[in-house]
Amino acid sequence: MEERVPQHVQNIVIRDYCSKKDMQYLLSSTEYAMKNSALMLRQLVKNLPSIDGIVAYSIFQMPEDDVERQSIFNSVLLLKKEIHFAVEGLYLYDNDTYNNIENIWQVKKTLPNCNFLEIVKN
Amino acid sequence: MDFLSKNEKILENEFINQGFIIRVAANKDALNKIQKFAIDMLSRKGGGSLDNAHKNISINELNDFRLDVIKEINAQPWLREAYYKIAKPYLDILVGNELAMQSRVNLSIQLPEDDSSLLPVHADTWSGDSPFEVVVWLPLVDCFNTKSMYLLPPKEANHLSNDFKLHVQGNSEELFNAIKNDVDWIKINYGEVLIFNQACPHGNRVNKESETRWSMNCRFKGLFTPYKDKKIGEFFEPITLRPVSKIAMNYKLPITE
Numbered sequence: 316m317e318e319r320v321p322q323h324v325q326n327i328v329i330r331d332y333c334s335k336k337d338m339q340y341l342l343s344s345t346e347y348a349m350k351n352s353a354l355m356l357r358q359l360v361k362n363l364p365s366i367d368g369i370v371a372y373s374i375f376q377m378p379e380d381d382v383e384r385q386s387i388f389n390s391v392l393l394l395k396k397e398i399h400f401a402v403e404g405l406y407l408y409d410n411d412t413y414n415n416i417e418n419i420w421q422v423k424k425t426l427p428n429c430n431f432l433e434i435v436k437n
Numbered sequence: 438m439d440f441l442s443k444n445e446k447i448l449e450n451e452f453i454n455q456g457f458i459i460r461v462a463a464n465k466d467a468l469n470k471i472q473k474f475a476i477d478m479l480s481r482k483g484g485g486s487l488d489n490a491h492k493n494i495s496i497n498e499l500n501d502f503r504l505d506v507i508k509e510i511n512a513q514p515w516l517r518e519a520y521y522k523i524a525k526p527y528l529d530i531l532v533g534n535e536l537a538m539q540s541r542v543n544l545s546i547q548l549p550e551d552d553s554s555l556l557p558v559h560a561d562t563w564s565g566d567s568p569f570e571v572v573v574w575l576p577l578v579d580c581f582n583t584k585s586m587y588l589l590p591p592k593e594a595n596h597l598s599n600d601f602k603l604h605v606q607g608n609s610e611e612l613f614n615a616i617k618n619d620v621d622w623i624k625i626n627y628g629e630v631l632i633f634n635q636a637c638p639h640g641n642r643v644n645k646e647s648e649t650r651w652s653m654n655c656r657f658k659g660l661f662t663p664y665k666d667k668k669i670g671e672f673f674e675p676i677t678l679r680p681v682s683k684i685a686m687n688y689k690l691p692i693t694e
Contacts, residue, residue, distance in 0.1 A: 373670075373671070374670050375670065381687075402670075403540075403670045404540065415674070418675050418678055419669055419675065422661070422669050425661065425686050426661065426669070429662070429663075
């Protein structure tokens with residue numbers, strides 16, 4: 316969602332996060348560059364039974380579409396796995412963390428409608 | 438139109454004119470729990486009172502110790518809620534009751550005569566903070582004179598801002614010298630909490646008192662107010678999202694096609 320950080324920088328941040336959390340970094344996966352693509356993410360979720368979880372660079376790399384994003388989060392929870400977000404230092408593993416991360420997403424999507432300068436201009 | 442109560446107006450005027458307010462900690466149990474945690478951490482270095490920490494910690498080992506304490510205290514699931522409760526009624530009035538809170542609480546330890554961990558004069562807004570943020574500054578010991586922090590009051594801060602071009606070629610020490618006669622040194626005791634306008638220049642100097650300063654700080658802002666470099670998610674988290682917002686953020690008009 317309007318976030319763009321070079322891939323090699325994302326990898327450094329993810330590796331550093333794994334190292335600090337004492338997690339084994341298995342394999343890097345890169346999403347296709349097409350707008351709103353979540354093909355690779357869905358594949359990763361499909362492969363989740365064989366690994367402990369996913370570490371993404373940021374919460375805001377998840378699908379912007381609520382239904383699709385929530386469906387991915389629900390799949391993670393159903394499989395009793397975890398999805399981590401390195402930049403934010405947050406991870407989703409139960410209903411509370413699901414709600415927390417969804418709240419952040421909804422606030423982020425609402426903020427463009429709370430533009431202070433726009434209010435002043437009007 | 439202004440429906441604020443008399444008490445709210447008092448707090449508002451104080452904050453606007455002075456750039457800060459100091460009030461009694463709204464939750465003593467929460468404050469004591471935080472202070473006890475710091476004392477327990479210090480006991481690993483030989484114990485003693487927080488004021489006398491310099492007797493057990495050298496300047497060389499200070500930063501590693503400080504980072505250890507920050508890491509451990511931020512790992513406590515109760516910390517941020519406790520911190521919030523200490524300032525809640527004042528934040529409600531000054532900022533609002535639907536808030537975002539900084540994800541990590543910071544700790545400052547200033548040993549006497551230590552010049553290795555100083556914060557030169559700055560306003561947080563000069564380096565990417567939104568002017569919609571406030572800092573909740575919590576002393577774990579009594580703070581006064583150079584054992585405390587200083588703040589340039591809003592009126593003088595405005596003058597500085599208007600004349601800033603006179604200072605851009607200099608350095609931060611020269612900037613401090615230009616304002617040093619106008620700054621307020623915050624006198625605050627353990628048991629009180631300070632909330633200040635981080636858009637007013639502030640900082641600290643070498644602690645010339647005979648005691649160690651322990652203070653914590655954390656930023657709060659209205660959840661739906663503008664963010665700058667410190668973003669929702671990576672720096673701030675919603676802590677008091679209200680039901681109407683929860684409903685509204687997920688509201689969709691009926692489907693007609």
